[in-house]
Amino acid sequence: MKLTFDDSVEAFRREFLDWLADNRPTDAEMAADPALSSAHLPAWAKAWTRRMFDAGWLVPSWPKELGGRDAGPVETLVYLEELTKAHIPRTTNPQGLGIVAPSILDYGSPEQIERYAMPILRGERAACLGMSEPGAGSDLAALSTRAVLDGDHFVVNGQKVWTSGANYAEFCFLFCRTDPSAPKHKGISVVLVDMDTPGITVRPLPEIVHPDKPDLNEVFFTDVVVPAENLVGQMNNGWAMANGSLAHERGMVWLNGVLMLEESMVKLLAEAPEALDRLPAQERAVAADQLVTSYIDSVAARCLGYRGFAKLVRGGSAPEQALMKAFSSEAGQRMAMRAAELMGDRSLDLGHDQAVAMGMGITSWMERYFGTFGGTISAGSSEIQRNIIAEKVLGLPRS
Amino acid sequence: MDLEFTDEEAELRDNVRDVLAGIAPTSLVRAIYEGTGDDTAVWEQMVQLDWPALTVPEAHGGLGYGFLAQAIVAEQLGLSLAPGAYLTTATQFAPAVREIGGDEVRERFLAAVAAGRITGTLALAEGGRWTPEAVQATATPVDGGWRLDGRKDSVLRGDTADEVVVVARGGAGLGAFVVPRGELEVHPRQVIDPTMAVADVVLDGVVVPADRVLAEPGPQVEEAVRRALDEAVVALAVATTATCRRIFDMTLEYAKEREQYGRPIGSFQALKHRLAEMYLAVERASSLGWFAALTIAEDDPRRHEAASLAKAAAGECQRLVVGDGLQLHGGIGFTWEHDLHFWLKRAKVGDVLFGNAVAHRAELARTLGLAATEEVFA
Numbered sequence: 001m002k003l004t005f006d007d008s009v010e011a012f013r014r015e016f017l018d019w020l021a022d023n024r025p026t027d028a029e030m031a032a033d034p035a036l037s038s039a040h041l042p043a044w045a046k047a048w049t050r051r052m053f054d055a056g057w058l059v060p061s062w063p064k065e066l067g068g069r070d071a072g073p074v075e076t077l078v079y080l081e082e083l084t085k086a087h088i089p090r091t092t093n094p095q096g097l098g099i100v101a102p103s104i105l106d107y108g109s110p111e112q113i114e115r116y117a118m119p120i121l122r123g124e125r126a127a128c129l130g131m132s133e134p135g136a137g138s139d140l141a142a143l144s145t146r147a148v149l150d151g152d153h154f155v156v157n158g159q160k161v162w163t164s165g166a167n168y169a170e171f172c173f174l175f176c177r178t179d180p181s182a183p184k185h186k187g188i189s190v191v192l193v194d195m196d197t198p199g200i201t202v203r204p205l206p207e208i209v210h211p212d213k214p215d216l217n218e219v220f221f222t223d224v225v226v227p228a229e230n231l232v233g234q235m236n237n238g239w240a241m242a243n244g245s246l247a248h249e250r251g252m253v254w255l256n257g258v259l260m261l262e263e264s265m266v267k268l269l270a271e272a273p274e275a276l277d278r279l280p281a282q283e284r285a286v287a288a289d290q291l292v293t294s295y296i297d298s299v300a301a302r303c304l305g306y307r308g309f310a311k312l313v314r315g316g317s318a319p320e321q322a323l324m325k326a327f328s329s330e331a332g333q334r335m336a337m338r339a340a341e342l343m344g345d346r347s348l349d350l351g352h353d354q355a356v357a358m359g360m361g362i363t364s365w366m367e368r369y370f371g372t373f374g375g376t377i378s379a380g381s382s383e384i385q386r387n388i389i390a391e392k393v394l395g396l397p398r399s
Numbered sequence: 400m401d402l403e404f405t406d407e408e409a410e411l412r413d414n415v416r417d418v419l420a421g422i423a424p425t426s427l428v429r430a431i432y433e434g435t436g437d438d439t440a441v442w443e444q445m446v447q448l449d450w451p452a453l454t455v456p457e458a459h460g461g462l463g464y465g466f467l468a469q470a471i472v473a474e475q476l477g478l479s480l481a482p483g484a485y486l487t488t489a490t491q492f493a494p495a496v497r498e499i500g501g502d503e504v505r506e507r508f509l510a511a512v513a514a515g516r517i518t519g520t521l522a523l524a525e526g527g528r529w530t531p532e533a534v535q536a537t538a539t540p541v542d543g544g545w546r547l548d549g550r551k552d553s554v555l556r557g558d559t560a561d562e563v564v565v566v567a568r569g570g571a572g573l574g575a576f577v578v579p580r581g582e583l584e585v586h587p588r589q590v591i592d593p594t595m596a597v598a599d600v601v602l603d604g605v606v607v608p609a610d611r612v613l614a615e616p617g618p619q620v621e622e623a624v625r626r627a628l629d630e631a632v633v634a635l636a637v638a639t640t641a642t643c644r645r646i647f648d649m650t651l652e653y654a655k656e657r658e659q660y661g662r663p664i665g666s667f668q669a670l671k672h673r674l675a676e677m678y679l680a681v682e683r684a685s686s687l688g689w690f691a692a693l694t695i696a697e698d699d700p701r702r703h704e705a706a707s708l709a710k711a712a713a714g715e716c717q718r719l720v721v722g723d724g725l726q727l728h729g730g731i732g733f734t735w736e737h738d739l740h741f742w743l744k745r746a747k748v749g750d751v752l753f754g755n756a757v758a759h760r761a762e763l764a765r766t767l768g769l770a771a772t773e774e775v776f777a
Binding site for chain 2: 002004
């Protein structure tokens, strides 16, 4: 155990920071043309992704030809930390870069890699991920969107929901049922669907905060024709990719969760003294105690995440990782709730000051509080996370 | 930050665990509870194995291991409930002597600790508060030394330790003194966990000669006391979290074995979610404990804050784990015959001593600038 990284890791950090200083998008260009959904690529974002790809900073752990530099996991951690500290998004299409592109690289044909994965890495195309359905949320394997092979093409019918960025994405990494007679995990395949194909209707679902910037969508497929060569990997082997997708996603989530929690805490600690000064002594002590509890959470999230990470780096298993999603999202929710309580009557106001925006247009702690439910509901709700911890980590029998 | 053990650290942990399983089995804990045994032999065997020397600097005849080793031992003490003089001697008395004392007095007492000749403890708390600010006991210069007056609360092993570091206040600030326990008026308390005996101490004009003065009252002593306190606090936090881990492990095992309605009770979602919560509480406190141990091992400026983070998290952890551990065991955990209650009670003692979760959150509020500005009394 030690508090610091090796010299070689610190040298890597300096190299990245030097490059970042010369190549980062400016605050002005990001503010002038903000991303409107998680698959929207403003001009600055396309150029930024391309610069990272060319310089080997897009996915540092990947080889040079895929926009990386064969960096190790500790270096990748340092890289992600520094991007967050600099308040620069790594991408404005997180599902595309984090899940869709790596899944195609793992399972796709050379043609699919050239047409779909590489354009994501070069900042040219954005993708969405078609997973959840009205009848298949936590129980993804229950999905019923059908893809029927008919000669040289599939015909797709069905409905997806909660599809982030479908209103801007150019194509969809779509999970659908190709064998309705097989057990539910064994009849699922993935096809790549261009979003301008006839028969696709996208209906945005404005959220309870910032409804002017909808990110979630319903997507309806009616007799959508998809070339047979757009099947990713083997027929009826989609469940392996679903697990792979979630693994990719969760691999990113723990660090993002920690960094977001710390960023929020820094902001709250800066605002707290003035808000606390409005309170009489007894209320002040109670409110301060609440904030301290959140502070403990934020430091604990880092320590817990890093502890699990250290085990993974050593090649062992890291049961801590399974805790991170529920813990960091719920800790963020409690923090926003306590912050709003601390702000008292002022917490009722909708914020309009973009200079203090907390991402996706959220500018007040009360909005933030409602927004945090996106984290505790999506990508395996907190309740599902507890089941996973109980069964997979603690070895308790299935119900 | 690398929060996983190196091979050497893991080896030390395994060695300590194996030794404690032999010299401090749960049957000994039960014997102490039932008045048919005592912990003298545990310390004697640790002395034979050179454990008291482990973290004493080499200059004073010790083995010179750092605080991480100390935390590794403390964790195993908390897991096994091993009783005896190690915790107070190594994590309270020795750090106080090392951090506060001058060269001669350090050599005298640390060499004695390393050789296993003395046991010790720290008498700091007053009014139930383990902070330098709480110290009201007085130190007054007299011919050939200092006279101490006042009282000290809840001194762990205050009734059996050979030597007691007493922190008292003089005109120029805090001072610290090593007093033979035999010269103190000791009032042993009947506590819920007899393996963690505490006593109140009355300082009724006891006179400490000059060669037993760790530091005369002065403005610089408070910081040294805080540094010693950080070590005691983190060691107890790590031990307490380990006690909770054992409660969690026992509860998890029970939930897998105990069957009702034809299936293990651990298959019911209500229990699964509570066990997941307990597991999180233990890992949350544990990772903060190791972080805090590292800040002390590397003398990082965050060490005082980290100590409070670790102790607060340990306290929050036991609050959940003691209650749910007992509840989920059902009737069997409520019986004296079952061993569970030894761990439950140890966890509570570990929270209370050296400041509970509430006290350490208040300290964090102070260090984070969230507490009200204290009024200054002219």
